[in-house]
Amino acid sequence: RKEVEQDPGPFNVPEGATVAFNCTYSNSASQSFFWYRQDCRKEPKLLMSVYSSGNEDGRFTAQLNRASQYISLLIRDSKLSDSATYLCVVNLFNDYKLSFGAGTTVTVRA
Amino acid sequence: DVKVTQSSRYLVKRTGEKVFLECVQDMDHENMFWYRQDPGLGLRLIYFSYDVKMKEKGDIPEGYSVSREKKERFSLILESASTNQTSMYLCASTLPRALAGVRGYEQYFGPGTRLTVT
Numbered sequence: 001r002k003e004v005e006q007d008p009g010p011f012n013v014p015e016g017a018t019v020a021f022n023c024t025y026s027n028s029a030s031q032s033f034f035w036y037r038q039d040c041r042k043e044p045k046l047l048m049s050v051y052s053s054g055n056e057d058g059r060f061t062a063q064l065n066r067a068s069q070y071i072s073l074l075i076r077d078s079k080l081s082d083s084a085t086y087l088c089v090v091n092l093f094n095d096y097k098l099s100f101g102a103g104t105t106v107t108v109r110a
Numbered sequence: 111d112v113k114v115t116q117s118s119r120y121l122v123k124r125t126g127e128k129v130f131l132e133c134v135q136d137m138d139h140e141n142m143f144w145y146r147q148d149p150g151l152g153l154r155l156i157y158f159s160y161d162v163k164m165k166e167k168g169d170i171p172e173g174y175s176v177s178r179e180k181k182e183r184f185s186l187i188l189e190s191a192s193t194n195q196t197s198m199y200l201c202a203s204t205l206p207r208a209l210a211g212v213r214g215y216e217q218y219f220g221p222g223t224r225l226t227v228t
């Protein structure tokens with residue numbers, strides 16, 4: 001079983017729509033959670049960390065459900081520039097290593 | 111701004127060749143990582159280094175070795191390239207947890223090297 005699993009999508013949404021997707025992680029000892037964004041043929045970049053209470057960064061909202069071992073990302077008022085692959089990333093306590101999901105592709109159309 | 115650079119964006123090598131991929135970061139980061147990224151599999155850790163001359167195997171070290179002689183430079187070596195090593199290779203660096211606080215695990219990636227082995 002993969003450590004981090006994501007629905008690969010693609011999610012095709014019109015501009016202005018809301019899109020949400022989850023990822024699940026297998027190790028209950030995981031402590032830190034992140035969403036990275038990767039544009040086509042580019043390197044991944046940190047989008048946001050995910051905190052236990054949930055957090056927002058502009059149009060992006062991240063949630064963590066430890067009991068069910070999943071995290072979610074919601075994008076409101078989608079822009080064309082939001083088209084990318086979103087990587088779910090999980091980290092164990094005091095471990096340098098990150099575990100990456102394979103990514104969820106979002107395409108926002110005009 | 112953190113900058114991580116990789117020696118080549120695209121590389122084509124023949125089976126059996128020795129291949130060197132170089133990564134340099136300019137932010138005095140302790141930790142450096144090499145990943146490969148393949149469709150449907152995501153990023154998989156090959157090796158990482160937490161200090162000069164220190165290295166640890168990641169999840170898929172077979173067929174690879176690494177070298178860290180200077181803090182800013184981390185090299186990935188394919189001793190005898192094979193076709194199943196055709197992939198996108200990404201280097202990353204990060205501060206140690208004690209210095210980086212809550213954002214400690216933000217990894218800064220280089221632009222990647224797309225390696226094709228024929």
